[in-house]
Amino acid sequence: MDISLVIPLLNEEESLPELAAWIHKVCTANNYSYEILFIDDGSTDDSWQVILNLSQQFPGHVKGIKFQRNYGKSAALNEGFKAAKGNVIITMDADLQDSPDEIPALYSKIIDDKYDLVSGWKKKRFDNKFTKNLPSKLFNAATRAVSGIYLHDFNCGLKAYRQKVVKSIEVYGEMHRYIPVIAKWHGFKKITEQVVEHRARKYGVSKFGWERFVNGFLDLASITFVGKFGKRPMHFFGLWGTLVFLIGAGISFYLILAKLIFDNYYITVKPLFYIALTLAIIGVQLFLAGFLAELIARNAPDKNSYNIEDKLGI
Known part of the structure; x- marks a missing residue:
């Protein structure tokens, strides 16, 4: 199979028929063999029913995974990556802001x-300049500096991957x-970027708020470590x-040396004594934390375990 399109979604019942038809038109015109994997991330509208209908309209092409509750975009992408069979995996948002x-x-x-x-x-972009564009630029600049990958838009949902990439990562x-x-x-x-069209949202409202940028910087520190x-x-x-x-230890040695030289030098009344004691304790704790971290498996067995309510064509 040439292409797997992994599309996470949350309450996007209005946009799905138009998106599926558009993808079918593009792939058919270019003679691509393809599959569309809709990952329903706990929608409360009729998105899953729309996906079921689309599977009848485009048999063999439209498939789906439905979560019992909302787990987030990362969980949806991870499950989509595991199910994808195409040589090239393309991700895009379901809100029609990404163009097929x-x-x-x-x-x-x-x-x-x-x-x-x-x-x-x-x-x-058609996003609000102050609520999305400015924070996004700060976020991207920080990510470029830390990762050494020069991309303008790390958070763009429209990406393409070689199959080996998505099968190797979590x-x-x-x-x-x-x-x-x-x-x-x-x-x-071998990572690059491609200028793509950003379309104004046609249906619904954005599912992301300001908190994603705060969480983004915390996640950056985590993934870097x-x-x-x-x-x-x-x-x-x-x-x-x-x-x-x-x-x-150096401060302690200095205090001991001062005591040996000056008879009336009282170590325990000096602020340096408590600083040295605190640093020694912190140093030992960090060292022990390193030993414990070496013993604890980094990947918990249930880290990517999700309750999937239903599957379609997978």
Whole structure:
């Protein structure tokens, strides 16, 4: 199969028929064999019924997964990636703000230009300048600086992947923003971007608020730590624990030396005594944390376990 389109959705019953028809038109015109994987992330409207109807309208092409409750976009993408069978996996949002007309260019970047991952760049946006555009620019600048991946729009939902990429990574929590970073940590370094069209929302309302940017920076710190030290946590905790302990030991040595030189020098009344004691304790705790982290498995067995209510064609 040429293409799997993984489309997470939450309460998008109005846009799904138009989106499926548009994708079918583009893929048929380009002679692509394809599947559409709609991942219903706990919708409370008739989205799942619409997906069932579309599976009858486009037999063999439209498939679906329905969560019992809302788990988030990362969970939906992770389940879609596991089910996808195409040589190229393309993700897009279900709200018609991503144009299916971009599919051929994204597919060509993966197949012809041999990239592992192609991220969309919505150069011209229709979002509110202050509530979305400005925070998004700050978020992207911070991610570029930390990851070393020069992309303008990490959070763009329109992306294309070589199959091996999505089968090699796990996406959990709210890490969907950092799939390029996760892919890089897994050794996929041929990452680029493609300018794509951003369309004004036609139906419904946005499902994201300001909190996603706060969570985004926290997730960036988390994924950076896991990527660098996930397999060797002692290199982080042990290093800082040793440094902090040595600073405390150095201060203690200074206090002892001062006591030996000056008879009336009282160590326990000096603020440095308590600073040295605190640093020594923190240093030991960090060192022990490194040992414990080495013993604890980084990947919990149920980290990507979700209650799936129903499946269609999978």
